[in-house]
Amino acid sequence: MTIQEMGLRAQAASRTLMTSAGAVRNAALEAMAEAFAANEAKILAANALDLANARENNMSESLQDRLRLTPERIAGMRQGILEIRGAADPIGVVLGGGVLSNGLRTEQVSVPLGVIGMIYEARPNVTADAAALCLKSANALILRGGKEAIHSNMAVAGALREAIASVGLPADCVQLVEDTSRESANALMRANGLVDVLIPRGGAGLIKAVVENATVPVIETGAGVCHAYVDARAEIAMALDIVENAKVSRPSVCNALETLLVHAEIAAEFLPKLAARLTGVELRCDEPALRVIDGTPATQEDWAAEYGELILAVKVVPGLDEALEHISQYSTKHSECIVTNDYAAAQRFLNEVDAAAVYVNASTRFTDGGVFGLGAEIGIATQKLHARGPLGLRHLTSGKYLIYGNGQIR
Amino acid sequence: MTIQEMGLRAQAASRTLMTSAGAVRNAALEAMAEAFAANEAKILAANALDLANARENNMSESLQDRLRLTPERIAGMRQGILEIRGAADPIGVVLGGGVLSNGLRTEQVSVPLGVIGMIYEARPNVTADAAALCLKSANALILRGGKEAIHSNMAVAGALREAIASVGLPADCVQLVEDTSRESANALMRANGLVDVLIPRGGAGLIKAVVENATVPVIETGAGVCHAYVDARAEIAMALDIVENAKVSRPSVCNALETLLVHAEIAAEFLPKLAARLTGVELRCDEPALRVIDGTPATQEDWAAEYGELILAVKVVPGLDEALEHISQYSTKHSECIVTNDYAAAQRFLNEVDAAAVYVNASTRFTDGGVFGLGAEIGIATQKLHARGPLGLRHLTSGKYLIYGNGQIR
Numbered sequence A, B: 001m002t003i004q005e006m007g008l009r010a011q012a013a014s015r016t017l018m019t020s021a022g023a024v025r026n027a028a029l030e031a032m033a034e035a036f037a038a039n040e041a042k043i044l045a046a047n048a049l050d051l052a053n054a055r056e057n058n059m060s061e062s063l064q065d066r067l068r069l070t071p072e073r074i075a076g077m078r079q080g081i082l083e084i085r086g087a088a089d090p091i092g093v094v095l096g097g098g099v100l101s102n103g104l105r106t107e108q109v110s111v112p113l114g115v116i117g118m119i120y121e122a123r124p125n126v127t128a129d130a131a132a133l134c135l136k137s138a139n140a141l142i143l144r145g146g147k148e149a150i151h152s153n154m155a156v157a158g159a160l161r162e163a164i165a166s167v168g169l170p171a172d173c174v175q176l177v178e179d180t181s182r183e184s185a186n187a188l189m190r191a192n193g194l195v196d197v198l199i200p201r202g203g204a205g206l207i208k209a210v211v212e213n214a215t216v217p218v219i220e221t222g223a224g225v226c227h228a229y230v231d232a233r234a235e236i237a238m239a240l241d242i243v244e245n246a247k248v249s250r251p252s253v254c255n256a257l258e259t260l261l262v263h264a265e266i267a268a269e270f271l272p273k274l275a276a277r278l279t280g281v282e283l284r285c286d287e288p289a290l291r292v293i294d295g296t297p298a299t300q301e302d303w304a305a306e307y308g309e310l311i312l313a314v315k316v317v318p319g320l321d322e323a324l325e326h327i328s329q330y331s332t333k334h335s336e337c338i339v340t341n342d343y344a345a346a347q348r349f350l351n352e353v354d355a356a357a358v359y360v361n362a363s364t365r366f367t368d369g370g371v372f373g374l375g376a377e378i379g380i381a382t383q384k385l386h387a388r389g390p391l392g393l394r395h396l397t398s399g400k401y402l403i404y405g406n407g408q409i410r
Helices: A003-018 A022-038 A040-056 A061-067 A071-086 A124-136 A147-166 A182-189 A204-213 A236-248 A264-277 A300-304 A320-330 A343-352 B003-018 B022-038 B040-056 B061-067 B071-086 B124-136 B147-166 B182-189 B204-213 B236-248 B264-277 B300-304 B320-330 B343-352
Strands: A094-099 A105-112 A115-120 A140-144 A174-176 A197-201 A226-230 A257-263 A282-285 A311-317 A335-339 A357-362 A379-381 A389-391 A397-408 B094-099 B105-112 B115-120 B140-144 B174-176 B197-201 B226-230 B257-263 B282-285 B311-317 B335-339 B357-362 B379-381 B389-391 B397-408
Touching (some): A003 A105, A003 A140, A003 A174, A003 A182, A003 B343, A022 A040, A022 A071, A022 A124, A040 A061, A040 A071, A040 A147, A061 A147, A071 A124, A115 A124, A115 A182, A115 A204, A124 A140, A124 A197, A140 A182, A147 A174, A197 A204, A226 A236, A226 A320, A236 A264, A236 A335, A236 A357, A236 B397, A257 A264, A257 A320, A264 A311, A300 A320, A311 A320, A320 A343, A335 A343, A343 A357, A343 B003, A397 B236, B003 B105, B003 B115, B022 B040, B022 B147, B040 B061, B040 B147, B061 B147, B071 B124, B115 B124, B124 B140, B124 B147, B147 B174, B182 B204, B197 B204, B226 B236, B226 B320, B236 B257, B236 B264, B236 B335, B257 B264, B257 B320, B264 B311, B300 B311, B300 B320, B311 B320, B320 B343, B335 B343, B343 B357
Parallel strands (some): A115 A140, A115 A197, A140 A174, A226 A335, A257 A311, A282 A311, A335 A357, A357 B397, B115 B140, B115 B197, B140 B174, B226 B335, B257 B311, B282 B311
Antiparallel strands (some): A094 A105, A105 A397, A379 A389, B094 B105, B105 B397, B379 B389
């Protein structure tokens, strides 16, 4: 099927979803969760095929791990769908309104975005997450996953489509593009009029390709080059805890720490203590840092790197101004943190750093839809349009003004 | 200067604006308003040059009228700036927040988008409007107007830049691209990392070109193929008033009516009365309509046309379903209206029509930032991301989470 045909089917499904009752969408989500139990063997067999191909193609162990499904992971996906089912209906929420002086009553309500396109790589769990979030928010979904996960994705999407149809909604609420060529991705990126929004999920290369090629509006998610600035007036013990937590607790995620900036006044005391705590972390240091701790000399590339692993770039700065300047230059505007007990420094950092989330005396690891009370998240937006920061169900909606008159003219 | 250089200057200006006090921005707006008085002669002379070129190039009278500045119009632009000055500061507004169970205090505040690019055609008043809205909302602005208005735009932008600098803000808060080649527009559309948002203002061709070429996020504004559906249970007098007002009061604007759908049961009574009211309006009718009124036979193109003048497409439909189907197919999702006294029909229309504004028993002409209480508008968005419908100052902002901790780790 062409992307054009899939888009038309998605449009039709979207019209049904737009006026569907929340109870029907919840019934579909229950059926989707049950479909994981009923189709577990089939999904695992399909995944085994993908994994065999991955080994044949010498896929790295960490990528294979992302691709791998297990009974536990399938149970996790099922649980995730049930949690989304339990969330409040994001559709039809009254966002505002009032009565104009001419008597017109206006009411702005939340409505689905319409048709969402999702372009992603080799994580089959995205297929289930995205389908559940879109169905809950009454959006039709076109999934275009990577070829590495095609068998897994077909098995998952097939089970989900059957489940959706079983409650009387169109199976085309969720469609999977089976053609994993570059052409199908490009067609989806340029399907204006059929696809309302595109959400890429994956590495920096994928996001960049989508931003550069898409004519459909894109919600950019992902890249996180997060900084912690340990100020001269930081409490040393707190700074050690925060830097260790932000770097080590889960280095592969986008809210993990990549670069540490340390005030020169405190570097000689702080850095050796930090190095003692961060055994197992490679430290890429500028010259002043290397005078007090061991490490690899940092290159220009290190300041812009999103390592995603146990590596930390370390730079000594003469003060807050230079820390702000460095962050302004290298930040991807995701999450940034200052550790200080200086009121004025904290205020300047909060005001002057341009990022989705700016922290004083807390780990950057908290930037998360669940933590921020948004429920399951579909990504963390690093652009400024539509929504910035964690994207929850409410961000998969748009608004519509309903206007009740009795003959008003202008 | 290249777009790249202008983008870097805009970034620098944006950083100053981001932390500027509202009082300083208001002082700049006052100075901008005064600059119009002080530079009136210079601006009119530059405009005369553009108008002379326009006549030489046989520009249509209506386009010349858009291009023309007069002392009254300059006074209007000045007044518009003062009104924007008087609006509440859209920056730093607390959008939400609370305390997490671990004691972290979160606060989401409104922040500027950053650098806004505006691509527009031959209306020099856009230069002043956009500059005032962006300055009020602490956004740096890069203007790329059409070559037809280049002298006027240079005079206006020059006066505005001087005014901005006079209060100590960077003149580069507002920059005008003096190179009006296609290359400069394309470079602006692809200035990712330098420009945060692009807002095209102009005809359908311009909007389409921007949507197709831009890799910078775009807020799509403009096209309005608006429908009125006169139901079998419409009050005839009310329907006549609404259709006449929506079509005739200001046919060039995007919330004006383009297509009338009439229920077959009421067509024989309603259409002759309407034709008698709409003298001076060309009616492009389908066959059933032509059986009861005179008019030009409508072609397929008429259903998709945004006339912007005194032409109305007229179609008789067997009922609400067919009206909804027609609207779904041809609407640009701007403003749609039903005239009826049938409760169920009104509810279905409100629920099933997908548009920025859906009206019962009122003219589509009310879709407007000022009317909706948003203040001066920068356009009316017909896409679903970020903001849908009239765009006011608040839509020129993004959000930022400020997070206050005392050592929390995850």
